[in-house]
Amino acid sequence: MAEYAIEMLNITKKFPGIIANDNITLQLKKGEIHALLGENGAGKSTLMSVLFGLYQPEEGEIHKNGKRVTINDPNDANALGIGMVHQHFKLVECFSVLDNIILGVETTKGGLLQKEEARKKVVALSEKYGLSVDPDAIVEDITVGMQQRTEILKMLYRDNDILIFDEPTAVLTPQEIQELLTIMKNLAAEGKSILFITHKLAEIMQVADRCSVLRKGKYIGTVSVKDTTPEKLSAMMVGRDVNFVVEKKPATPKEVVLDVRNMTVASKHHKNNAVNNVSLQVHRGEIVCIAGIDGNGQTEFVYGLSGLEPLKSGTITMNGADITHLPIRRRLTMGMSHIPEDRHKHGLVLDYSLEDNIVLQRYFEPQFTNPFGFLKRKEIRKYANRLIEQYDVRSGQGAVTKARSMSGGNQQKAIIAREIDKNPELLIAVQPTRGLDVGAIEYIHKQLVAQRDAGKGVLLVSLELDEVMNVSDRILVMYEGEIVGEFDPKKVTVEELGLYMAGSKRKEAVR
Amino acid sequence: MSTEQKKEGSLLKKCIRNNGFQTIIGSLLCIIIGLFIGYIVLLVINPQGAGKAITAILKNFLYYPSAAAAKKYFGTTLVKASALLMCSLSVLFAWKVGLFNIGAAGQYVIGAGACLYCGLKFGMPWYGCLFAAMIAAALVGAISGALKAYFNVNEVISCIMLNWIGLYVVNMLLSNVKEQTTPYTRPLSSVNKSALLPNIGLDKLFSKNEFVTIGLLLAVVAAIAIWILLEKTKFGYELKATGLNKNAAKYCGMREKTNIILTMMIAGGLAGLGAGIFYLTGIEQWMVQQTSVPAMGFNGIAAAFLGGSNPIGAIFSSYFIQHITSGGTYVDKTMYCSQISDLISAFIIYLCGFVFFFKVRLNRYLDKRDEKKGGAK
Ligand SMILES: Nc1ncnc2c1ncn2[C@@H]1O[C@H](COP(=O)(O)OP(=O)(O)OP(=O)(O)O)[C@@H](O)[C@H]1O
Ligand SMILES: [Mg+2]
Numbered sequence: 001m002a003e004y005a006i007e008m009l010n011i012t013k014k015f016p017g018i019i020a021n022d023n024i025t026l027q028l029k030k031g032e033i034h035a036l037l038g039e040n041g042a043g044k045s046t047l048m049s050v051l052f053g054l055y056q057p058e059e060g061e062i063h064k065n066g067k068r069v070t071i072n073d074p075n076d077a078n079a080l081g082i083g084m085v086h087q088h089f090k091l092v093e094c095f096s097v098l099d100n101i102i103l104g105v106e107t108t109k110g111g112l113l114q115k116e117e118a119r120k121k122v123v124a125l126s127e128k129y130g131l132s133v134d135p136d137a138i139v140e141d142i143t144v145g146m147q148q149r150t151e152i153l154k155m156l157y158r159d160n161d162i163l164i165f166d167e168p169t170a171v172l173t174p175q176e177i178q179e180l181l182t183i184m185k186n187l188a189a190e191g192k193s194i195l196f197i198t199h200k201l202a203e204i205m206q207v208a209d210r211c212s213v214l215r216k217g218k219y220i221g222t223v224s225v226k227d228t229t230p231e232k233l234s235a236m237m238v239g240r241d242v243n244f245v246v247e248k249k250p251a252t253p254k255e256v257v258l259d260v261r262n263m264t265v266a267s268k269h270h271k272n273n274a275v276n277n278v279s280l281q282v283h284r285g286e287i288v289c290i291a292g293i294d295g296n297g298q299t300e301f302v303y304g305l306s307g308l309e310p311l312k313s314g315t316i317t318m319n320g321a322d323i324t325h326l327p328i329r330r331r332l333t334m335g336m337s338h339i340p341e342d343r344h345k346h347g348l349v350l351d352y353s354l355e356d357n358i359v360l361q362r363y364f365e366p367q368f369t370n371p372f373g374f375l376k377r378k379e380i381r382k383y384a385n386r387l388i389e390q391y392d393v394r395s396g397q398g399a400v401t402k403a404r405s406m407s408g409g410n411q412q413k414a415i416i417a418r419e420i421d422k423n424p425e426l427l428i429a430v431q432p433t434r435g436l437d438v439g440a441i442e443y444i445h446k447q448l449v450a451q452r453d454a455g456k457g458v459l460l461v462s463l464e465l466d467e468v469m470n471v472s473d474r475i476l477v478m479y480e481g482e483i484v485g486e487f488d489p490k491k492v493t494v495e496e497l498g499l500y501m502a503g504s505k506r507k508e509a510v511r
Numbered sequence: 512m513s514t515e516q517k518k519e520g521s522l523l524k525k526c527i528r529n530n531g532f533q534t535i536i537g538s539l540l541c542i543i544i545g546l547f548i549g550y551i552v553l554l555v556i557n558p559q560g561a562g563k564a565i566t567a568i569l570k571n572f573l574y575y576p577s578a579a580a581a582k583k584y585f586g587t588t589l590v591k592a593s594a595l596l597m598c599s600l601s602v603l604f605a606w607k608v609g610l611f612n613i614g615a616a617g618q619y620v621i622g623a624g625a626c627l628y629c630g631l632k633f634g635m636p637w638y639g640c641l642f643a644a645m646i647a648a649a650l651v652g653a654i655s656g657a658l659k660a661y662f663n664v665n666e667v668i669s670c671i672m673l674n675w676i677g678l679y680v681v682n683m684l685l686s687n688v689k690e691q692t693t694p695y696t697r698p699l700s701s702v703n704k705s706a707l708l709p710n711i712g713l714d715k716l717f718s719k720n721e722f723v724t725i726g727l728l729l730a731v732v733a734a735i736a737i738w739i740l741l742e743k744t745k746f747g748y749e750l751k752a753t754g755l756n757k758n759a760a761k762y763c764g765m766r767e768k769t770n771i772i773l774t775m776m777i778a779g780g781l782a783g784l785g786a787g788i789f790y791l792t793g794i795e796q797w798m799v800q801q802t803s804v805p806a807m808g809f810n811g812i813a814a815a816f817l818g819g820s821n822p823i824g825a826i827f828s829s830y831f832i833q834h835i836t837s838g839g840t841y842v843d844k845t846m847y848c849s850q851i852s853d854l855i856s857a858f859i860i861y862l863c864g865f866v867f868f869f870k871v872r873l874n875r876y877l878d879k880r881d882e883k884k885g886g887a888k
Binding site: 306308327328329330331332333338340345346347348349350351352356360361363364369373374375 | 743744745746748749751752755756758759760761762763764765766
């Protein structure tokens with residue numbers, strides 16, 4: 001028996017203007033969890049898509065159990081037992097969980113679907129691996145966590161034994177991450193081989209056996225996880241030492257830039273309010289962080305602030321002006337910037353070029369539109385190129401690259417460049433580092449601090465406790481739509497915060 | 512490979528990868544296949560006349576041996592094609608914003624009703640009539656737009672219903688200005704000459720075909736204007752962003768509801784203008800007992816897609832579709848029924864989806880070939 005379940009030998013894959021994979025060799029042992037690490041745009045997703053048959057490499061071969069195989073499309077991959085959970089899920093939104101799982105491999109009798117058998121198998125699998133899903137729920141109504149479990153069940157249902165996870169943890173809550181890591185360990189213990197892409201070094205340290213590192217499309221090396229440290233890994237990945245601690249001077253809060261009073265926002269999912277009577281202030285020169293477990297009203301609170309959702313009651317004052325009922329455009333031109341939580345839903349027009357996305361918030365300014373309503377294409381190009389350079393947004397063809405073809409992390413960087421360069425008074429950043437590599441995270445954190453030091457108010461919404469503790473000057477914990485505590489990051493422990501986030505403790509009357 | 516050859520190769524490759532180029536090839540292919548299928552159907556119906564019939568359809572006005580007559584009927588085809596072009600602009604404009612304006616047909620009907628009524632009843636001059644056609648049709652478009660924006664009513668459904676509402680309203684309205692003895696509206700040329708579009712000498716170019724008017728120029732100008740609007744202006748940037756990602760448009764403060772309504776208004780206005788530049792030439796009178804919505808608006812859908820949903824492409828596709836539709840009238844009626852040309856254009860229209868398919872296939876083939884060659888980009 002061959003030692004390796006999968007070998008990808010000397011793989012090269014090119015896209016217009018860029019070599020996404022340059023002579024990469026990756027060997028996956030049977031029953032191991034193999035992490036794949038690399039900066040944004042290093043070519044991780046591309047390499048996995050090659051293995052899954054979505055792209056054809058120009059050079060190189062793939063071996064399974066020592067025998068050469070050709071994978072022309074995902075069906076071939078499936079036949080070889082290779083399954084993939086994509087970075088951005090690929091589920092049919094209006095189908096039920098069960099329908100999504102069996103899609104493509106339905107059992108039929110006389111042309112009719114035999115769902116009962118399938119349902120039994122799905123239920124059995126979900127019990128066995130602790131992947132709790134509701135088979136009859138419609139995908140668009142369920143949480144990302146459950147969508148992910150659906151994707152995993154999809155692979156298991158097809159009896160795949162090579163499992164590819166492309167950044168599965170980027171969208172999960174810490175609890176869900178722990179659950180997922182346990183599930184992965186169980187799967188590996190059963191003899192399944194797992195390829196695991198993540199930017200979070202702690203996760204690699206926790207579950208992976210070995211880790212391969214890519215940098216700018218090139219293969220750097222493979223290390224055994226028990227012989228390495230997060231620092232060594234990140235140095236291997238970005239080619240320099242990364243500073244995990246954010247360096248910043250103590251904050252010097254000045255006048256109030258954002259004043260929210262008694263904000264209440266209705267919920268779309270239940271009859272209680274998603275945001276209930278929340279009051280808070282953000283001063284110039286401070287970073288205020290809203291911490292909390294996903295789904296406790298942070299999203300709706302930001303929607304209320306930015307005008308994406310109407311308020312049920314309450315007022316919002318920015319820079320002394322009442323903006324409660326102003327349209328979105330007015331809020332934005334009055335100095336609000338908003339890095340949205342969902343980059344594909346709100347942040348980008350995926351079929352627009354990078355440059356068109358970069359001016360999404362400013363295209364109407366005289367700088368980019370002449371008095372007759374014509375776009376100044378040259379100016380737009382110049383501006384986009386400056387931001388691409390300054391924020392190191394990597395893509396195949398620069399300003400004219402379609403946003404859709406960019407790597408997830410670089411899409412995020414483009415949004416951040418756009419929002420920060422608008423020179424806002426108030427920067428609302430929701431999960432700004434989701435899906436970014438450690439180097440980029442370091443850079444973004446520095447930018448947030450720089451905005452603060454330039455006298456801007458920064459409101460950060462984050463699910464990552466590390467980020468919360470590291471970057472913020474003041475922490476507000478949100479639980480079930482209410483602010484349940486206010487903390488100084490220097491005087492509180494992660495454990496203490498956790499208790500508030502889980503709702504087991506709360507302070508009364510915080511302001 | 513010498514550098515010379517390489518250069519040539521890459522130029523060709525660039526061409527073949529070009530989106531517009533692929534659309535043109537795809538459109539031409541589906542025309543050819545459509546004609547071929549049509550030919551087979553003709554063969555099945557009556558093998559003797561098939562060759563002749565298909566030539567007649569393709570020849571259209573060239574059927575006439577005299578150059579003067581051919582020119583004259585060329586003019587007539589152009590007049591009809593210009594109305595078709597307006598309808599196809601209406602469809603493709605909405606399409607770019609993510610809306611399917613199947614209501615172009617109804618908007619066209621409303622436009623016809625408005626301009627004829629204004630011309631016949633109120634004696635308004637041509638520009639007043641044109642304006643009325645545009646406004647009335649734009650308002651009908653706005654109804655679909657508003658239903659979509661505020662109540663999320665699918666525009667296809669509201670458009671189809673409005674098509675029928677429009678038809679019967681116009682039939683009722685125009686019954687007031689019809690001839691006593693026939694179901695047709697009274698000719699503008701006898702009631703109100705000022706409502707006829709000016710010829711500005713164009714008729715002379717087409718053997719005194721008095722129906723050739725500034726309408727032709729208006730349609731071409733409209734196509735160019737729509738292209739500029741979509742590709743070069745801030746407004747077009749907003750509209751396309753709304754069509755591609757409604758949520759992102761809202762997020763960055765575009766008024767996505769207003770944009771949807773505006774889009775449908777403009778689309779409606781275009782179709783209405785199309786009716787105006789057709790009926791105000793006096794080429795046809797409205798038959799107030801019609802029980803089906805005129806095909807012009809529906810053919811506009813075909814022309815829009817055959818033209819690769821590009822306003823400039825639509826100029827050519829509209830002409831082509833009108834050319835074969837008109838050509839159908841020259842088919843030998845003893846062997847085939849006159850709808851045969853509709854049938855053939857229906858095949859071509861049906862194959863329009865093929866343009867997309869063709870592009871996907873071609874790109875996949877090119878990718879594969881590049882990969883085999885070791886990916887010389
Ligand atoms: N379909 C495509 N067409 C053109 N270029 C592409 C395409 N897919 C990826 N690329 C380019 O290839 C490079 C590698 O992208 P890839 O998605 O593999 O990165 P990644 O390592 O997964 O990054 P991230 O951590 O940000 O997800 C990027 O520069 C990207 O712009
Ligand atoms: Mg990726």
